[in-house]
Amino acid sequence: MNVSREAPDLLPGTLDLLILVALAHGSKHGYGIAEHLKSMSADVLQVGESSLYPALQRLLLNGWVKAEWGASENNRRARYYTLTSAGRKQLRAEREEFDRMIIAIQKVLQVT
Amino acid sequence: MRTLLRRLRYWINRRRAESELAEEIELHREVKQEELERSGLSARDAMAATRRELGNTLKARQDSRDVWGWTWIDDTIHDVRYACRTIVKMPILAAVVVASLGVGIGVNSAVFSWIQAVVLRPLPGVENPSAFYLVEPRAETGSYPGASWPEYNDLRARLRSFRELIAFRGAPLNVGEPDRPERSYGLLISDNYFSGLGLHAAIGRLIDHDDASERKPVVVISRGFWKTRLGSNPNVLGQPLRVNGQTLTVIGVVPEGFQGTVLAVDFDLWVPASLAPGLFTGTRELEERGQRGYSVIGMLQPESTRVQAQSELNAAMRQLAQLYPESNRKFEAEVLPYWRAPRGPQRLLASGLAILQGVMLVLLLAVCGNTANLLLARAAARGREIGTRLAMGATRLRIVRLLMTESLILGLLGSGIGVIIALWGTNALRAMRISMAIPIRFQTGVDATGLMFSILLGLACAVISGAAPALQLVRGDVQSKLRTTVTAAAASPQPRLRNAFMAVEAALALMVLMAAGLFFESFRETRIIDPGFQVEGVLLSAYDLTGGGAGHVQADGSIDPAFSRAFADRLLERLRALSGVESAAIATSVPLDIHGLPMASFRVEGRSSADGTPDRALINFVTPDYFRTIGIPQLAGPGFVALNDTTTLPQAVVNEEFVHRYLLDAEPVGHRFRRNDQVYAIAGVVKNAFYDSFGEAPIPIVYLSYRDRPRASGEIHLRTRPGAETLLAGEVRRVLHELEPGIPLFNVRTMSEHVETNLFLRRIPARLFTVLGPLLLFFAAIGIYSVVAYNVAHRITEIGVRMALGATVSDVVRQIVGETMRVIAAGTGAGLLIAFIIYIHVVPGGPIDPRIFLGIPIILLLVATAACWLPARRTAEVDPMIALKHQ
Numbered sequence: 001m002n003v004s005r006e007a008p009d010l011l012p013g014t015l016d017l018l019i020l021v022a023l024a025h026g027s028k029h030g031y032g033i034a035e036h037l038k039s040m041s042a043d044v045l046q047v048g049e050s051s052l053y054p055a056l057q058r059l060l061l062n063g064w065v066k067a068e069w070g071a072s073e074n075n076r077r078a079r080y081y082t083l084t085s086a087g088r089k090q091l092r093a094e095r096e097e098f099d100r101m102i103i104a105i106q107k108v109l110q111v112t
Numbered sequence: 113m114r115t116l117l118r119r120l121r122y123w124i125n126r127r128r129a130e131s132e133l134a135e136e137i138e139l140h141r142e143v144k145q146e147e148l149e150r151s152g153l154s155a156r157d158a159m160a161a162t163r164r165e166l167g168n169t170l171k172a173r174q175d176s177r178d179v180w181g182w183t184w185i186d187d188t189i190h191d192v193r194y195a196c197r198t199i200v201k202m203p204i205l206a207a208v209v210v211a212s213l214g215v216g217i218g219v220n221s222a223v224f225s226w227i228q229a230v231v232l233r234p235l236p237g238v239e240n241p242s243a244f245y246l247v248e249p250r251a252e253t254g255s256y257p258g259a260s261w262p263e264y265n266d267l268r269a270r271l272r273s274f275r276e277l278i279a280f281r282g283a284p285l286n287v288g289e290p291d292r293p294e295r296s297y298g299l300l301i302s303d304n305y306f307s308g309l310g311l312h313a314a315i316g317r318l319i320d321h322d323d324a325s326e327r328k329p330v331v332v333i334s335r336g337f338w339k340t341r342l343g344s345n346p347n348v349l350g351q352p353l354r355v356n357g358q359t360l361t362v363i364g365v366v367p368e369g370f371q372g373t374v375l376a377v378d379f380d381l382w383v384p385a386s387l388a389p390g391l392f393t394g395t396r397e398l399e400e401r402g403q404r405g406y407s408v409i410g411m412l413q414p415e416s417t418r419v420q421a422q423s424e425l426n427a428a429m430r431q432l433a434q435l436y437p438e439s440n441r442k443f444e445a446e447v448l449p450y451w452r453a454p455r456g457p458q459r460l461l462a463s464g465l466a467i468l469q470g471v472m473l474v475l476l477l478a479v480c481g482n483t484a485n486l487l488l489a490r491a492a493a494r495g496r497e498i499g500t501r502l503a504m505g506a507t508r509l510r511i512v513r514l515l516m517t518e519s520l521i522l523g524l525l526g527s528g529i530g531v532i533i534a535l536w537g538t539n540a541l542r543a544m545r546i547s548m549a550i551p552i553r554f555q556t557g558v559d560a561t562g563l564m565f566s567i568l569l570g571l572a573c574a575v576i577s578g579a580a581p582a583l584q585l586v587r588g589d590v591q592s593k594l595r596t597t598v599t600a601a602a603a604s605p606q607p608r609l610r611n612a613f614m615a616v617e618a619a620l621a622l623m624v625l626m627a628a629g630l631f632f633e634s635f636r637e638t639r640i641i642d643p644g645f646q647v648e649g650v651l652l653s654a655y656d657l658t659g660g661g662a663g664h665v666q667a668d669g670s671i672d673p674a675f676s677r678a679f680a681d682r683l684l685e686r687l688r689a690l691s692g693v694e695s696a697a698i699a700t701s702v703p704l705d706i707h708g709l710p711m712a713s714f715r716v717e718g719r720s721s722a723d724g725t726p727d728r729a730l731i732n733f734v735t736p737d738y739f740r741t742i743g744i745p746q747l748a749g750p751g752f753v754a755l756n757d758t759t760t761l762p763q764a765v766v767n768e769e770f771v772h773r774y775l776l777d778a779e780p781v782g783h784r785f786r787r788n789d790q791v792y793a794i795a796g797v798v799k800n801a802f803y804d805s806f807g808e809a810p811i812p813i814v815y816l817s818y819r820d821r822p823r824a825s826g827e828i829h830l831r832t833r834p835g836a837e838t839l840l841a842g843e844v845r846r847v848l849h850e851l852e853p854g855i856p857l858f859n860v861r862t863m864s865e866h867v868e869t870n871l872f873l874r875r876i877p878a879r880l881f882t883v884l885g886p887l888l889l890f891f892a893a894i895g896i897y898s899v900v901a902y903n904v905a906h907r908i909t910e911i912g913v914r915m916a917l918g919a920t921v922s923d924v925v926r927q928i929v930g931e932t933m934r935v936i937a938a939g940t941g942a943g944l945l946i947a948f949i950i951y952i953h954v955v956p957g958g959p960i961d962p963r964i965f966l967g968i969p970i971i972l973l974l975v976a977t978a979a980c981w982l983p984a985r986r987t988a989e990v991d992p993m994i995a996l997k998h999q
Contacts, residue, residue: 029136029139030136030137030139030140031139031140031143031144034140048168048172049137049140049141049168049169049172050168050169050171050172050175051172051175052172053133053136053137053172053173053175053176054172054175054176054178054179056176057133057176057177057179057180058179060118061115061118061119061122061179061180062115063114063115063118069132072139072143076139077135077139078136078139079132079136
């Protein structure tokens with residue numbers, strides 16, 4: 001079993017959008033986000049640490065999420081990420097953009 | 113903006129942030145491992161599986177850190193640390209590099225600060241000095257006599273391009289009680305002078321419109337005057353001050369640093385120009401359009417340009433020429449940047465300093481070449497280290513950065529030393545006592561701009577001298593670098609680059625040394641060349657009857673010429689009677705004065721010049737004994753008659769050049785010329801002398817007698833018994849006091865001191881170069897030595913083989929020295945050619961001094977030979993067996 005397998009190539013910026021979506025359902029720590037994406041995508045999207053954490057730092061830098069230390073399910077110190085209001089706005093904007101993009105791509109695919 | 117704040121917060125807490133991130137990622141790994149165990153993997157396998165991801169987690173941490181954009185700082189800190197360690201490991205090389213760069217940067221910064229003082233900050237104490245422009249009337253003859261007071265008022269009313277047009281005139285003033293007057297220098301100023309300059313008083317208030325228009329007897333004093341003459345009296349305001357016999361009231365002290373508006377002149381007093389008639393008993397300078405002498409300056413309106421101002425000025429001057437043809441017919445005017453003032457010492461200063469700066473920059477370039485060579489020699493030894501780094505995955509850019517950091521640190525250390533040298537240099541210039549008629553003060557200093565200049569020079573040096581070695585090191589492939597042994601390094605193409613640097617350095621060094629030689633020679637020749645008069649044994653001092661109060665004043669305010677003539681006669685008679693005095697004379701000008709002699713126009717009878725313009729010559733008014741006193745040989749004619757002779761017609765004495773140029777070598781004595789409607793007969797011819805500067809081409813001069821044109825002031829010349837000239841000042845003062853108590857004797861100095869003053873502009877670079885020349889030679893020698901030492905050290909095996917095959921020590925030495933000297937000789941030849949081309953362009957027709965054009969290249973070659981002979985010899989004397997085993 002190849003545990004280090006990365007998620008298939010995503011469209012640029014999609015990972016940030018996916019993280020924002022994952023957090024829209026409530027605060028999560030890093031592992032939680034990865035698990036959420038994995039289960040929601042029926043094991044297709046397996047996000048590794050080396051892309052997850054830089055992406056989270058990017059979101060922190062942009063002020064779309066905030067991080068707080070809390071206790072995890074089995075009482076370990078974990079950092080929980082929460083969407084900020086700026087993050088919510090960003091999520092809406094990115095989602096619209098993404099939808100437009102998908103529709104456009106589908107149109108292209110239907111033509112051929 | 114918000115993002116920037118978050119970035120900053122991250123930087124401040126970066127240690128914690130990083131450890132938190134590590135903790136977070138570690139937790140992620142642990143949870144993942146637990147999941148794997150739960151899914152059936154053994155604990156060990158699960159651990160191994162997640163551990164395999166270690167690289168992954170490290171990369172996660174690295175990439176996460178990069179997001180915040182601070183990585184470059186960490187890299188820089190690392191580079192700096194590494195560079196410092198390398199520099200510490202090569203203390204001697206570093207010391208040589210830093211010291212030589214320091215000297216180079218230091219002299220450049222010092223010269224730059226002098227240029228700043230003259231060109232960029234010509235008005236110390238005034239904000240935004242470069243915004244001020246001069247309005248200079250120009251006579252048909254090309255001279256700039258200044259503006260008359262009515263003319264100034266007309267221009268002020270007409271010129272709209274200037275925000276505020278102000279006028280001033282420097283004037284010597286006698287300050288103090290009538291029995292003990294002292295000479296001070298003051299400015300007569302327009303009412304808007306201080307407001308136009310934007311100045312505010314340090315104490316009290318400054319002269320304003322009301323003072324000037326109501327002719328209030330007020331005076332503003334300098335801080336220096338307040339401190340030294342008035343003992344920093346806190347109750348200075350309202351104090352009376354006797355100036356030229358008038359009682360003025362002190363109303364204020366100018367701000368610290370402000371010294372007046374004539375470049376480099378340190379003034380003590382400011383009085384409204386409207387007081388001039390009282391101070392200079394009845395002068396009509398406020399009404400007479402013919403009386404010029406005021407300087408006019410102003411700041412342009414924000415929307416105006418110099419070109420606009422000039423065309424407005426042209427129109428105004430044309431109007432004035434129509435309205436007042438008598439005084440203005442032949443006058444135009446120019447708008448000039450303040451630092452290009454056509455009168456005073458700045459004319460000489462600006463161009464001299466520019467040349468000096470140019471030479472100093474070439475010197476710095478030579479030092480850079482030297483540094484590059486030293487670093488290059490060392491770089492060859494680092495091939496392996498760099499190869500290893502490249503093999504480990506460092507990018508070439510990263511390595512160049514690392515090496516450049518080293519050079520930059522060396523460069524900045526050089527800047528540091530340079531600033532210290534520049535501070536010392538500017539202090540030295542500030543402290544230099546310049547014995548001159550007028551108190552001169554340069555406010556030089558290293559300010560923020562100067563500091564920036566030094567740092568930029570340091571960085572530029574670092575780039576120039578560091579780039580070649582760095583690029584050399586990262587060039588070529590890694591494999592060969594790793595295999596590189598020191599022997600191979602010497603055989604690599606690098607010696608070619610080193611040779612090129614060595615040749616360039618030799619060329620640059622030669623150019624600087626020759627410039628040094630030329631500066632030094634021009635200074636030294638002034639001590640050998642005969643100026644045309646006898647410098648030794650003459651005491652000079654000055655008097656001025658106009659400041660002396662009421663006596664002997666005519667209706668128009670000038671001193672009665674008959675009185676001036678009689679006074680000069682009586683004064684000379686008394687002075688001749690002093691013991692130790694051999695002869696005495698009075699003249700209006702002293703040759704080799706920093707301000708030069710005035711020019712006069714005249715027409716020689718029986719001669720019409722080609723274009724109808726009058727002939728021109730320097731002019732000096734003298735008493736009959738002048739030529740004997742100053743030691744100018746008289747060649748023909750009887751000379752001037754005595755001052756009290758009333759029968760002879762007006763006389764003139766001219767020099768050989770005058771006869772040659774205007775009389776076409778005809779019999780001069782008895783020839784007549786006309787000046788200002790007065791006919792003068794030539795009564796004598798004297799030898800040419802230097803009048804304005806040493807080494808000048810012969811200039812025609814006319815001497816007129818005090819008998820015919822008596823002057824109210826003059827420079828007393830006393831020829832004394834050798835050595836007695838310095839002892840007589842008190843005697844002269846006493847004589848003058850007895851004759852005219854209200855008149856001070858001022859500007860007392862010997863003729864040699866006076867001449868020295870003229871030379872001070874040459875003395876500074878000459879002194880600078882006597883230190884810099886040998887120092888540069890020394891640095892060049894170190895550079896050559898180290899390069900040769902390095903080269904031969906790595907050819908020791910080759911040398912061993914050759915010696916084992918029968919070559920003698922001297923064969924080997926000869927070969928090494930020969931190889932190096934070929935390179936240096938090529939450089940020296942090129943340098944000589946360039947220097948020669950520049951020289952004949954800058955000094956057309958100048959003498960080709962063989963001591964400079966042959967001697968200096970020979971000295972350079974000798975020093976270079978010694979510098980390569982020493983290391984070559986040392987290596988060649990090694991036992992061949994040891995040399996062979998070296999590998």
